Amino acid sequence: MKDTLQSCLGKHNCDIDEAVVSDMVTELCEANPLNSTLSRSGPLSSAYKRRAFFEEQFGVVKPVEYVLSKEENRTFQYIPLFKSLLQILNQKEIRDFIVHDSEAQSNSDTQYRAMSDGNYYKTNELFSAGHPSIAIILYVDDFEICNPLGTSRKKHKVTAVYWVLASVPALLRSSLTSIFLAILCKAGDVKRFGYSAVLEPLLKDLVSLEEEGLYVPALGRKVKGTVFSVVADNLGAHGMGGFVENFSGSHVCRFCLGERSQFQVKEVRTGAFQVRTKEQHEMHLQTVQENPALTHVCGVKRQCVLTENLKYFSVLSGYPPDVLHDLFEGIVPREMALCLQVFIKSKYITFEELNKSIKTFPYKWSDKTDAPQQIPLNFAARKSVGGNAHENWSLLRFLPLTIGSKIPEGEPAWEVLLVLKDIVELVVSPVHTEESICYLDSKISEHKHRLLQVFPQEKLIPKHHYLEHYPQLIRAYGPLVFLWTMRFEAKHSLFKRIVRYNHSFRNILLSMAMKHQLRIAYNQHDPSVVRPVLQATQLSTVDVAVLREDIQKALQDKFPTEMHIQIANNVVYSGTKYAVGMVLANGSTGGLTDFGELIQIVVVKGTLLFIVKSLIAWSVEHLRSFILEKTSTVKVLEPTELSDMLPLTPYVLGGKSIVTLKRYICVP
Structure with missing residues (x-):
């Protein structure tokens, strides 16, 4: 600072004694509120004082330590549920979701768009009473906080219990800041002392929430609640469910x-x-x-510990299947390994060609983020292609585009993968009708017959059987993609970072819980918990007259008086990124989805509009994809007019534009 001050004075021809400059620097530093606050005698001079300040100013809900064995010093951390709920319900947006959910009970028996459309939610005495209620989704899982291949493996394995509000929209619920912590306990202690002991404080709060309710000052009334479901992998669900x-x-x-x-x-x-x-x-x-x-x-x-204590929770309806572990880390990598062996043995493709095609494919946009990994050399012996859930999903989706041209049409093993791709698209769909559920049921049956016909010696794993229950479970829970463990598992990474930077395992559960709660309090202090629906960083205002003639006409048909608009090359709408060049689904013809190429993104008076050029789509069954041909028809679409909010990426194969679906699109 002294050098900067002297340089500035020199530029203005001010010749001041060096001692005076030093005094000026000292005075400026002392006048800086940050320096005075962090000085030795300041109110934030130590980590202890800073934490006390944060707890007071940000309303941190502190973890409470519970003792499992005093003699052996076995403890766990619990975050009081009522205090956390009060902190969350201070946000008007969250309160509105709960009130709206009670007022807008689904009357549809044929459409499934949310958990509230499922039979289990509709028949729950508490949620169907017509009063505001708090529906909680619990998540239970074990995770390693050390290197899983190192010497400390299992020694520091932790069991975490997280929770989210079911009434919150899926987009907000998937945000890590909307996933809250209930319990952290050593996995070995859970196994030794049981869920009854570890969940005791949480169960007491849940029983009180069911029987007495939580008084919400902003609503001027008590609101009751309970657990709607427990999300977990099969091992966790069976362990907790008994x-x-x-x-x-x-x-x-x-x-x-x-x-x-x-x-x-x-x-x-x-x-x-x-x-x-x-x-x-x-x-x-x-x-x-x-x-x-x-x-x-x-x-x-x-006995299930939750069923034993809670009036409105049943073990038979409280443990939904997990798409991530059943499909993307179970059936999909296993069956891809089986079928790829056939393709290599039949000399349709070599192992090297397979990996080269996967590596060199020109993935774009979000496809690039989740690009599949190359197949390991020992995949046949392992009966798995490896990879995580996202990578396995992408590999199945892109195999038709990467190697489909090398596989003969009608190849039985190829048909197994194509039908599996159909099933995956149906299961991850956020919207279902009775028709789509029946279609899924028939596809699952077809897939089983094809698999056993091609691989008669293959023993089906339990996950194959669980998959057969999916059609009825969609009717019970609504779209199963809203109850998978994908986002909950991402929460583990926060605790792993805390451990990495903590450099000590002393009272590690308290350190993890406290730092998590500090972060939650910081996030809750944000006046707007809900992110803006439309986010655009680079908008340019232009005269409508300078646009292409076909775009001008399309805009004038919808907004005849608008002379100026804003344009962008990409925007984020409801958490989804849209960019010029993507393909959007809009409407249908003869039961098949219609597509359009996004040629311009426009904002008129704060309203997002997509300018699309209609495309003719030809279904290619062997690739489970669509070949697209451009037309001269230009349309203006609002986001609500899209058949599916998820944009698709077009690729060029053999000189033709082609897209492959990521999820099934329900057409009217």
């Missing part, structure tokens, strides 16, 4: 009473497997409790 955790046994399905030996030859859709009922479950529990020698009865080991 079902068997060994998936090589006989009764490994939490949805039905089917035996694993029958999964290979019978189908759920035929009614061959009896769905679990409340009466049967209670009978199985009673039998297990009366006979200590029995490890389980029809897959039931013990």
